Amino acid sequence: MPWLNVFNGSSASGKSPSDRVRLxxxxxxxxxxxxxxxxxxxxxxxxxxxxxxxxxxxxxxxRAIELTEGKAKAFYDYRQMLEMKDLDGxxxxxxxxxxxxxxxxxxxxxxxxxxEKAMARTIKDVRRMYETSLQTKRILHIGLQRMFSPVYxxxxxxxxxxxxxxxxxxxxxxxxxxxxxxxxxxxxxELEKKINWRLYDDISAGLLTELSSHQIQIANWALQSQPxxxxxxxxxxxxxxxREVYDNIACIFSYADGTQFLCDSLxxxxxxxxxxxVLGNNGMITLETNKMYSEKPPSPPAILRLINDIExxxxxxxxxxxxxxxxxxxxxxxxxxxxxxxxxxxxKLQMEAFVKYIRQGEAPKELAEQGxxxxxxxxxxxxxxxxxKVVTLPKGYEI
Amino acid sequence: MSAVYHSGFYAMGTRLNLLLPSIDEEVGERVVHSIRHEVxxxxxxxxxxxxxxxxxxxxxxxxxxKYRISEELFTLxxxxxxxxxxxxxxxxxxxxxxxDFWKGTDSHTVDEETVKRLREHLGYEKIxxxxxxxxxxxxxxxxxxxxxxxxxxxxxxxxxxxxxxVGIRNAFxxxxxxxxxxxxxHPNGDCWKVGLRDHRAPESSLQMFRMTDASLSTSSNVxxxxxxxxxxxxxxxxxxxxxxILEPRMVGVVSDSPLQAEALSTAFMILxxxxxxxxxxxxxxxxxxxxxxxxxxxxxxxx
Numbered sequence: 254m255p256w257l258n259v260f261n262g263s264s265a266s267g268k269s270p271s272d273r274v275r276l277x278x279x280x281x282x283x284x285x286x287x288x289x290x291x292x293x294x295x296x297x298x299x300x301x302x303x304x305x306x307x308x309x310x311x312x313x314x315x316r317a318i319e320l321t322e323g324k325a326k327a328f329y330d331y332r333q334m335l336e337m338k339d340l341d342g343x344x345x346x347x348x349x350x351x352x353x354x355x356x357x358x359x360x361x362x363x364x365x366x367x368x369e370k371a372m373a374r375t376i377k378d379v380r381r382m383y384e385t386s387l388q389t390k391r392i393l394h395i396g397l398q399r400m401f402s403p404v405y406x407x408x409x410x411x412x413x414x415x416x417x418x419x420x421x422x423x424x425x426x427x428x429x430x431x432x433x434x435x436x437x438x439x440x441x442x443e444l445e446k447k448i449n450w451r452l453y454d455d456i457s458a459g460l461l462t463e464l465s466s467h468q469i470q471i472a473n474w475a476l477q478s479q480p481x482x483x484x485x486x487x488x489x490x491x492x493x494x495x496r497e498v499y500d501n502i503a504c505i506f507s508y509a510d511g512t513q514f515l516c517d518s519l520x521x522x523x524x525x526x527x528x529x530x531v532l533g534n535n536g537m538i539t540l541e542t543n544k545m546y547s548e549k550p551p552s553p554p555a556i557l558r559l560i561n562d563i564e565x566x567x568x569x570x571x572x573x574x575x576x577x578x579x580x581x582x583x584x585x586x587x588x589x590x591x592x593x594x595x596x597x598x599x600x601k602l603q604m605e606a607f608v609k610y611i612r613q614g615e616a617p618k619e620l621a622e623q624g625x626x627x628x629x630x631x632x633x634x635x636x637x638x639x640x641x642k643v644v645t646l647p648k649g650y651e652i
Numbered sequence: 653m654s655a656v657y658h659s660g661f662y663a664m665g666t667r668l669n670l671l672l673p674s675i676d677e678e679v680g681e682r683v684v685h686s687i688r689h690e691v692x693x694x695x696x697x698x699x700x701x702x703x704x705x706x707x708x709x710x711x712x713x714x715x716x717x718k719y720r721i722s723e724e725l726f727t728l729x730x731x732x733x734x735x736x737x738x739x740x741x742x743x744x745x746x747x748x749x750x751x752d753f754w755k756g757t758d759s760h761t762v763d764e765e766t767v768k769r770l771r772e773h774l775g776y777e778k779i780x781x782x783x784x785x786x787x788x789x790x791x792x793x794x795x796x797x798x799x800x801x802x803x804x805x806x807x808x809x810x811x812x813x814x815x816x817x818v819g820i821r822n823a824f825x826x827x828x829x830x831x832x833x834x835x836x837x838h839p840n841g842d843c844w845k846v847g848l849r850d851h852r853a854p855e856s857s858l859q860m861f862r863m864t865d866a867s868l869s870t871s872s873n874v875x876x877x878x879x880x881x882x883x884x885x886x887x888x889x890x891x892x893x894x895x896x897i898l899e900p901r902m903v904g905v906v907s908d909s910p911l912q913a914e915a916l917s918t919a920f921m922i923l924x925x926x927x928x929x930x931x932x933x934x935x936x937x938x939x940x941x942x943x944x945x946x947x948x949x950x951x952x953x954x955x
Contacts, residue, residue, distance in 0.1 A: 550660045550667035553829050554854070563656040563673055568841035572849035572857040573829055574870035574904060 254406060255617040259609040268300055274608050277305035277340050277364075279331045279355055280347035281317035283435075284369055288344050288396075289320055291601045292608075301608045304340060307331045310447065331355055335362040342392070342611050344604075345369060348450035349457045353378035356393070360385045365392040367607045370470075371462035372628035374455075379632065380650060383625045392616045394607050395624025397470040401602035403594040404543045405471070408531075411545065411591065412475050417533025423475055424515040424530050425468035427460070430523035432492050433500075452496035458635045459498025460487075460518040465634070468529055470627035471540065472506065472514040475531045479626045480506035480514065482645045485638040491521035504634045516634075543595055544588040622652060654839045659684040663691045664699075664803055666828030673822050673839045687814055691807045697725060698806070700748070700798045710788055711796050718780075718787040726786045728806060729779060731911065732799070736776035739919035739931060744891035746774045748798035754887045754896055770794070771894035805914025808833045808867060812910065830870045833910050834863040848904050848941060848952065851876040859904065859941045859952040867910035871917040872902040874946055882947055890922045897921060900946040906939040913938070928955050 278289050285308070292303055306317035307328040318327050328334040334343070335358055342365035345355050353373040356366045366386070372379045372395055386393035399405040412420065435448050450456040451463055473479050485504035492500045501519035508514070529540045536547035552560070555573045562569055610616040629650060637644040657680030660669040668691060672680050699705040706725050713719050721729075735743040750770055754762075778791035790797075799806070804827045815823050815835055822836035824844055834844040843864045847857020861868055873888040873896070887896045903920040907913040912935065920928050920940060928940060932955065940955040 548661070550662055550669070552658070552660060552669055553667070553826065555829060555849075556658070556660075556669045556671065556826055559671060559824060560656055560658055563654050563671070563839055566654055566840050568838050568845070570845040570847040570857050570860045572847040572855065573826065573832055573868070574848045574872070574902065 254400075254409065254619075256400065256606070256620040256623075257406065258617065259606050259613065272300055274299070274301040274341050274611050275304035275339055276301060276608075277307065277325075277334050277337070277343045278303060278317070279307045279334065279343055279345045280351075281306055281308045281313045281320070282310075282346065285313075285344070285346035286316070286320065287600055288346055288367075288369075288604065289317070291598075291604045292344070293320075294601060295605055295608070299605060299608045305334050305337060307334045310444075332358060335359055335364060340364055342367060342607065344607075348447075349462055350374040350450075350455065353382050356382045357385045360389040360391045360393075363389065363391065365394075365607075365611050367392075367394045367396060367603070368624075369396045370398075370624070370628065371395075371458075371466040371631055372624055374457070374462075374632075376629055376632050376647070376650065379625065379628045383621060383652070386621055390615070392607075392610050393621040393624065394603075394610065394616060395621070395628065396600075396603055397467055397624060397627060398599045398603070399467060399471055399540070400474075400620075400623065401606055402599045404592055405474075405540055407592040407594070408538050408540050408543075408545075409474055412531055412533075412538060413477065416536065416545070416547075417531060417538060418535030420476060420512060420531060420533045422513055422515070422532040423472040424532070425465075425472065425528065426516070426525055427464040427468065427518040427527045428523050428525045429520045431520060432494065433520050434494075449496075452498055454497040457498060458632060459496075460500070460502050460520070461504075461631045461635050462628075464518050465502070465504070465516055466627050466631045468516055469506070469514075469630050469634075470623055471529045472516070473626050473630075474623065475529075476508050476510075476512055476514070478508050478510070479646075480630050480633075481509050482507045482643050483630060483634045483637045484643045485634050487638040491519075499638070502634075502638060504637065506630065506634070538591060539588075540591075543591050545591050546588040625652065656839075661688045661691075663688070664695050664807065664828070665701075666804075668807075668828075669826045671824040672820060675820070683815070683818055683820065686818075687811055690810050690814060694803070694807045694810060697722070698728075698799045698803050700796070700800060707797055707799060710790070714788050715790040715793040715795065718782065718785075718789040720785060720787050723786060726781065726783075726788070728799070728802075729781060729788060729797070732802060732915075733776050733779060733781070735802075735912075735915040735919070738934065739916070739923065740927065741775070741891050742919035742922040742927075743801070743915050744774070744776045745797050745799055745801065746776055746778065746795045747889050747891050748796040749774060749794055750889050750891075750894050751798075751887055754889065767894040775891070801918045802911060802915050804828060804831045805867070805869060805909075805911040808910035808914075831910060831914055832863075832868045834867070835865055837864055848902065848943065849876075850950065851882065851946075852950075858943060858950055859954070861904070861906050861939060861941075863906060866906055866908055867913040868904055868906045869910070869913035869917040870902060870904045871921045872900075872946065873897050873921065874900045874902070888918075888921050892922070899944070902943040902946045902950075904941045904943075907935075908937060916940075925955060 303325050305326045308314045309329050343359050345368040359366050437445050437448050483506045487499035487502035489500050503517040506514040531538045538545045559571045633644045657672040657675040697706050732745045773794035780789040825833040838844050843862040847860045850856050850858045873886050903917050905913045905917040941952050943950045943952045
């Protein structure tokens with residue numbers, strides 16, 4: 254994967270303060286806090302520091318100051334933060350509809366951006382972020398969580414080198430069973446929309462932008478392509494509590510080679526949990542569970558030898574016996590692991606990569622492209638659901 | 653350079669591999685598809701582990717009152733009972749509870765009385781078949797029918813029929829590497845030469861069989877991994893005593909019938925040489941090889 258080159262070779266992170274990568278964090282809510290803590294955990298090794306924090310919600314603003322032991326400059330307004338002279342990059346973890354202007358403003362201030370997925374609330378904004386990144390030659394790193402996960406990287410390597418044969422379908426689901434609400438202080442009901450922004454149509458596309466966007470990137474990654482069309486359905490069929498975004502969606506993305514990607518999400522049953530399955534004529538990979546299931550079992554040595562003999566016109570005795578089957582246990586084929594390098598710290602790997610890109614001064618173009626396509630297509634899926642039509646890529650959105 | 657079609661799939665807790673010399677991909681795919689379908693059908697009929705299999709239904713309900721079963725299962729149970737009689741009880745499909753008992757226990761502290769009591773409840777003769785209404789009744793609620801010792805052989809019988817139906821003249825089928833079905837001959841020979849692997853030198857064989865349209869089944873109480881290392885001791889219960897066979901041993905039986913090969917290889921793990929000769933006198937076309945001292949100094953002798 255091109256975006257991985259950053260982990261190769263020496264990281265050349267000098268120890269001196271002048272070499273230090275200085276980051277600002279915009280939005281220190283749940284996600285912003287997680288990102289901040291991850292940066293702190295690599296601060297020493299990678300010579301990076303959280304130099305500034307910003308949140309316009311007082312409790313988060315104060316928490317950010319505490320988390321940085323008062324060493325980071327704190328702001329209520331991100332524009333003031335962007336005026337800081339020595340900021341190398343910002344990490345944006347604000348509600349979706351704010352991503353675009355913050356990102357574009359950062360680029361115009363010559364600052365690199367790590368922005369949480371999805372990119373923006375509208376495809377126009379998605380395009381604007383992407384183009385501004387190209388114009389200003391600043392890094393646009395979208396926080397699609399699986400891109401640096403060892404399981405996904407090794408799984409994709411197997412998929413791309415043909416271990417599954419021809420890829421014939423991708424399917425993904427993300428199921429939870431909760432109302433997806435965050436608590437709003439009882440004395441401040443006016444904060445509802447600020448805190449539960451994921452539930453409001455003008456701020457978020459709900460499940461599509463907040464959950465499915467990850468999986469759309471994974472499907473694109475597996476298929477090494479982007480969709481050509483999408484159709485979908487969605488509704489609020491369970492959490493009828495005044496929310497504006499769907500609590501269940503189901504989409505089909507079609508790719509140029511005829512492959513379909515089935516993607517659904519709901520928050521009223523968690524039995525199936527989360528999974529992405531890549532299906533080929535020779536096998537299937539389930540990425541979330543780190544498993545590979547081949548349709549054709551690996552051949553035992555005796556069979557391999559016999560095939561070899563026949564192909565080479567050799568007539569020899571084939572030694573068999575020594576049952577490897579244990580008939581008295583319930584043996585079921587439960588697949589093989591993709592990799593033993595199972596790491597759960599994807600967020601940290603993302604932050605490591607961002608810091609290293611900044612130090613290099615650039616990132617491979619595929620990094621921004623993956624974010625662009627995943628974000629674009631989850632909004633086109635929303636469009637398909639709302640219009641009931643099959644949606645294709647609008648003109649001017651090709652890259 | 654000769655072409656050979658090869659495919660495989662998982663079934664019955666193991667893998668089935670199929671080699672069809674001089675058969676092209678398209679025909680091969682079609683053949684393996686129908687074989688897979690058939691083997692999976694048999695598995696869903698006979699599986700001890702699937703709650704919904706017909707055998708599981710029998711195990712759940714047939715001790716209370718007689719239970720009607722399919723003609724296919726009925727015939728197979730009849731065959732199992734016949735093998736029980738032929739081998740003086742050395743082949744017995746009701747021993748599962750004893751196997752579970754031994755698996756869950758430390759052999760040194762076994763209470764002989766418990767084994768004896770459990771054994772008294774088991775035995776193929778306690779499966780009562782009624783041909784008039786195709787029903788089965790189990791004499792008590794301890795017995796469990798487990799066709800694991802014959803399932804692959806039965807499936808290979810069906811594979812053999814399928815191959816002959818579609819006009820395949822030469823084939824080599826390995827089911828779990830312990831049961832082999834051969835049809836016709838190797839492209840460069842007049843038969844298929846199949847050996848019993850010497851685990852000390854996994855590339856060589858202790859005994860070789862020349863097979864045409866025949867099946868080889870092997871049984872052992874030691875599992876050997878692909879590189880030849882002994883993996884674990886496997887319990888093989890002597891149905892006559894209820895105790896496991898401890899001496900590391902392997903038996904190979906070649907027969908025209910895969911079902912017969914599999915049932916007899918299981919039974920011959922338990923019977924002594926003269927008892928095996930006795931069985932051979934009624935089934936003269938089989939070849940039997942027994943390997944004693946399987947782990948340290950395996951020596952094959954043909955019976």
